[in-house]
Amino acid sequence: MAEPQRLVGPGPSAGSVVRAPDPSPDPLPSAPPEPSPALVSHGRRDQAVVAVGGGADLLPDTIAGRAVERSRYGGVANAAGAAIALISGEYETLVPADAGRAEALADARAEAVGRAVAAGEAPEHTGVVRIREVPVSYAGRPCLRVTVKAAGRLRSA
Incomplete structure (x- = not known):
């Protein structure tokens, strides 16, 4: 255990004894924590x-x-x-919030699908699985940050 030290200068209690915390010899716990029973029981049956x-x-x-x-x-x-996971491609861009939005979204969808196919996705099994549009408040004109994700099955050899 560390030796106590006396506080000399100004502080909460000058002259009081302060003990330094014991440094742990091993930063990781010696045994993993017991998992929660709630993770084991789902519903009415074990x-x-x-x-x-x-x-x-x-x-x-x-x-x-x-x-x-x-x-x-x-x-x-x-x-x-990992072997059964879907292949995916993602594309992010800024698009105008007014005129031209539909065309820009179509381009973003095509780009995401193209990236998924380039990653090994079978083109006939491709599909857009997520489109996220977030308004951008710091731009000079109204626009949206658009993220499009396409996914599908691995292309067979």
Whole structure:
């Protein structure tokens, strides 16, 4: 434990003893915290606890009284999730809020789809999944910041 130090100068209590906090030898906790039972029980029936992915080995063998099941191939779950994920492309631009907005939005949609196809998306399975329009208050004329995201399945070889 650190030695106490006396405050000499002005402060809350000059002359009082102040103890420095003990530095932790390890900044990480020695054991992971116990997961919440609320994460285990969804609805009226009990759910199985299945641990997969790179962090599965960090979990205890039981959570909220339930045994944690670990799949033999659970370590590759992240890779499987990435393999079935959609390919996407995103485009962001400023468009006028008045005349010309519809044409600018169509151009932004086409650009997002083009970027998704360039990333490996199958053109026949492409689609715009999100359009976000946010008014820009700091521009000289009324305009919108538009973000368009297109996604689809991976193009087969």
